[in-house]
Amino acid sequence: MPERDDGGNILIEASGIDVSFSGRPILKNAEASVRSGEIMTLIGPNGAGKTTMIKVMLGLIPPHGGTVRRRPGLRIGYMPQRLTIDPSLPLTVNGFLALGLDRAQAKMGRRRHVLSEVGASQVADSAIQNISGGELQRVLLARALLRDPDLLVLDEPVQGVDVWGQTELYALIRRLRDERGCGVLMVSHDLHVVMAATDQVVCLNHHVCCAGHPEMVSRHPEFVSLFGTEIAGELAVYHHQHDHDHDVHGNVVPHGDHEGHVHG
Amino acid sequence: MDDFLIRAGLAGLVVAAISGPLGAFVVWRRMAYFGATLSHSALLGIALGLLLGISPMIGVAGVGIVVALVLSAGSGGDGAAHLSEDTLLGILAHGALALGLVLIAFADNARFDLMGYLFGDILAVGMTDLYWLFGVGTLIGGVLLWIWRPLLTMTVHAELAQVEGIDVARVRLVFMLILAALVALAMKIVGVLLVTSLLIIPAATARPLSRTPEQMAALAAICGGLSVLGGLSGSYVFDTPSGPSIVVASMVLFVLSRPVAALSIRR
Numbered sequence: 001m002p003e004r005d006d007g008g009n010i011l012i013e014a015s016g017i018d019v020s021f022s023g024r025p026i027l028k029n030a031e032a033s034v035r036s037g038e039i040m041t042l043i044g045p046n047g048a049g050k051t052t053m054i055k056v057m058l059g060l061i062p063p064h065g066g067t068v069r070r071r072p073g074l075r076i077g078y079m080p081q082r083l084t085i086d087p088s089l090p091l092t093v094n095g096f097l098a099l100g101l102d103r104a105q106a107k108m109g110r111r112r113h114v115l116s117e118v119g120a121s122q123v124a125d126s127a128i129q130n131i132s133g134g135e136l137q138r139v140l141l142a143r144a145l146l147r148d149p150d151l152l153v154l155d156e157p158v159q160g161v162d163v164w165g166q167t168e169l170y171a172l173i174r175r176l177r178d179e180r181g182c183g184v185l186m187v188s189h190d191l192h193v194v195m196a197a198t199d200q201v202v203c204l205n206h207h208v209c210c211a212g213h214p215e216m217v218s219r220h221p222e223f224v225s226l227f228g229t230e231i232a233g234e235l236a237v238y239h240h241q242h243d244h245d246h247d248v249h250g251n252v253v254p255h256g257d258h259e260g261h262v263h264g
Numbered sequence: 265m266d267d268f269l270i271r272a273g274l275a276g277l278v279v280a281a282i283s284g285p286l287g288a289f290v291v292w293r294r295m296a297y298f299g300a301t302l303s304h305s306a307l308l309g310i311a312l313g314l315l316l317g318i319s320p321m322i323g324v325a326g327v328g329i330v331v332a333l334v335l336s337a338g339s340g341g342d343g344a345a346h347l348s349e350d351t352l353l354g355i356l357a358h359g360a361l362a363l364g365l366v367l368i369a370f371a372d373n374a375r376f377d378l379m380g381y382l383f384g385d386i387l388a389v390g391m392t393d394l395y396w397l398f399g400v401g402t403l404i405g406g407v408l409l410w411i412w413r414p415l416l417t418m419t420v421h422a423e424l425a426q427v428e429g430i431d432v433a434r435v436r437l438v439f440m441l442i443l444a445a446l447v448a449l450a451m452k453i454v455g456v457l458l459v460t461s462l463l464i465i466p467a468a469t470a471r472p473l474s475r476t477p478e479q480m481a482a483l484a485a486i487c488g489g490l491s492v493l494g495g496l497s498g499s500y501v502f503d504t505p506s507g508p509s510i511v512v513a514s515m516v517l518f519v520l521s522r523p524v525a526a527l528s529i530r531r
Contacts, residue, residue: 058427078427085420088467089292090474099419100428147428 010037011151011183018065026161043203050187077144081155096128114142133160144177170197187239267381275389276492278401279450284485287463301357302447307364314371328444336437384455384507404442454507465514472525
């Protein structure tokens with residue numbers, strides 16, 4: 001596993017995390033850390049323990065082993081995977097954003113500003129149950145931002161969003177990171193977009209298969225065996241110069257001498 | 265007007281004023297069955313009160329608190345004995361009700377009015393009862409105001425609330441405890457079998473007329489109050505049992521609110 005230099009700006013760091021549910025191990029000696037200004041993405045197959053790892057880092061699930069260290073005074077903005085509010089609760093988007101904030105944070109002007117920052121101004125007065133999946137994701141992001149977080153934690157932020165919206169949403173997350181300098185920890189399935197939009201990747205399948213820059217991870221043998229040579233090969237393309245092509249199996253072949261597809 | 269009617273009206277209004285906002289949370293959090301379990305188990309409390317020679321009200325509150333603690337400890341575990349919470353509530357509700365009825369058979373039945381406990385006896389509310397109602401009612405209302413924001417936040421999303429620093433388990437327990445206390449109070453008004461209706465029906469009636477949670481809570485209190493007054497008048501005029509008459513009045517209000525609901529959906 002490639003070592004990262006330990007600067008003093010680590011926001012949160014989990015190490016040696018063990019979690020099991022009813023005797024079934026979910027996480028074994030898992031580790032991850034996020035530094036400020038860095039986008040760190042947890043990837044891995046379904047049921048690999050990605051959401052569990054996030055919940056351990058948030059303090060929602062106590063791990064059976066291991067430690068989570070946070071920078072003292074760390075402010076976290078959390079965007080949960082889904083939000084289901086009973087239709088009997090009369091709540092507008094604006095009312096939802098104001099919930100649980102102190103008075104200064106909840107100022108109307110601030111809420112309006114953050115809503116426009118994430119591109120969801122048009123739903124401010126709609127009932128929260130009536131907005132679309134993509135709008136809801138943006139509203140959840142706005143709620144997280146209203147807390148002026150040092151660390152944004154996003155559990156599958158583009159869930160229920162169409163392909164165009166996905167690219168846009170990831171671009172938004174990156175822009176927010178650039179403007180605010182906060183760290184971002186997210187879980188994702190969409191390998192393609194994520195690998196291009198992230199600084200650090202941890203590939204999780206109960207244990208950490210591999211971690212590091214997206215480019216290194218996508219060439220790591222464990223990653224390749226987990227996702228198949230096809231996907232791994234395609235992903236590597238985002239990050240390296242093309243002095244070669246790939247055949248249908250993702251193997252590297254010299255230029256022009258293959259039966260596979262050509263990139264770029 | 266007779267004194268007993270005025271006392272009955274005041275008692276009903278106090279209970280309606282608290283059960284409206286609490287009922288709104290019961291509806292939002294889908295805890296209707298939990299409310300029913302609390303109220304059905306109240307009969308067990310009455311029976312224990314009779315057998316131990318203490319006030320039935322204290323027996324009810326005691327059993328309610330135990331039920332609240334058991335359920336609050338049970339939620340969050342991974343499906344004890346492979347049964348859903350729904351099923352466990354059903355077992356607890358009817359088991360406690362049946363056990364209460366059986367135990368009452370052992371008690372000295374001479375002065376005991378089972379029907380009064382099952383369907384309420386609002387016309388028998390005395391001055392002492394009224395003082396209790398005002399005291400405990402104010403306490404419940406105060407506690408609800410105190411936990412209002414955290415409770416609403418965790419009703420929207422429990423984990424989000426926890427990450428934002430709310431002690432979710434503690435707030436949930438406090439909510440269950442004031443709900444148990446309300447059941448003990450409301451029992452006198454509509455009886456063990458109908459307590460849940462005072463929580464659910466006014467809140468459901470208020471829903472289409474409300475734009476914010478606070479509006480819905482206030483309107484639920486008002487709908488509950490109107491039901492109490494309407495039910496009592498009906499009971500006086502037609503000589504019908506008062507508890508069920510109050511519930512029938514709240515049903516009438518609910519049915520009347522439906523056209524508004526239909527309109528607000530179309531809008």
